[in-house]
Amino acid sequence: MTAQEYEQFLFPNLTFCIFAENGSCYMDIHEIINKIYPIPETSMDKLTKHLSKVTYPKGHHILEAGKTETNIFFIEKGIVRAYIPVDGKEVTFWIGKEGSAIVSLKSYVDNQQGYESMELMEESELYLLKRKDLQELFKEDIHIANWGRKFAESEFMQTEERLISLLFTNASERYMKLIQNNPELLQRMPLECLASYLGITPVSLSRIRAKLKRML
Template sequence: MNALYHCISKYHSIPSGAWDALCKTLTKVEIPRNSFLVKEGMVCNNLYFLEKGCLRGYYNLDGKEVTYWFGFEDNFVTSFYSFISRKPSVENIQALEDSALWSISFEALNQLFDAHKDLERLVRIINEQYYIRLEERFMAMQFKTARERYEQLIENSPHILHRISLGQTASYLGISQETLSRIRSQG
């Protein structure tokens, strides 16, 4: 839980009473490689903090898996659409490595918001950061070439190339595996 406290402190400091209340509501979740945290069609009831491991978010399109995010240590993850709207998820969240997470339910989180405004502010800041990353990704997919997206990946997240399969990386970049291989061989 130290990793969670350290991560939270980067966003917003919270009083010890709020931290204690949060800790009482958290549940440790461990999932093995290749298992699912969320499956398409189910309502996602939890927000997670990824303490150890690697997850990917993907959806199915015409029989193909389209990866659109990866989560690593010290990331908050969930099916945001489903978690917030309380509607069935359109995505799958799969463990790519054995993973350890801390979980809080939608209901518990909202009860904490009512009691501790600092936690509400913290989650708002985390959501804002998520939105910024989402918009950056959208702009990259719309306005950058495949090579530029690959170079941006190397610059901002080089660990992805060591932990994620070539096919999933290519899907994330919105290109074929062959195109990714060609870009990598060109230096």
């Protein structure tokens, strides 16, 4: 049994994302928005009218370090990673998939150059929301304003959880959490990127996966 098969054995009842007829994974924009914070249909109509659907190829950079990107993107289909170059290596510190929002907080909040690069790992379909449009909607609609507050809170909580995970859990625990919460990333992301995200080397990741296999 391979390590991947063992992981599937460990978590047989996991819910994966929805797949279209062509085999691609996707998440409806209304579901993405309401997952953050449910809003009335009239508010949803206002918000979605300001969304533009865009498609980019694998390898496209939504943001490059040192540049400013104030727009917010929501992933309908695809995978993205955020990374920072360190000593000639690309350190992946965030991975987003269907339902995730792509935002450079430094650019969005302060209109300054971002420190991270964000690369699409698959051909991806995104919804683009301009900062100025969202700010106007906050003024016009209290439900969208509340949605924006919940969105910001969610982003901050994810950052805190990620920091605590890196500081207070070991590599094996972080890997187990990954395959519990996002098992599909094992098939959709290069292992070297996953290893970087977990804060370990590819060799260490291979050892952890092999150890899981031996435990069966």
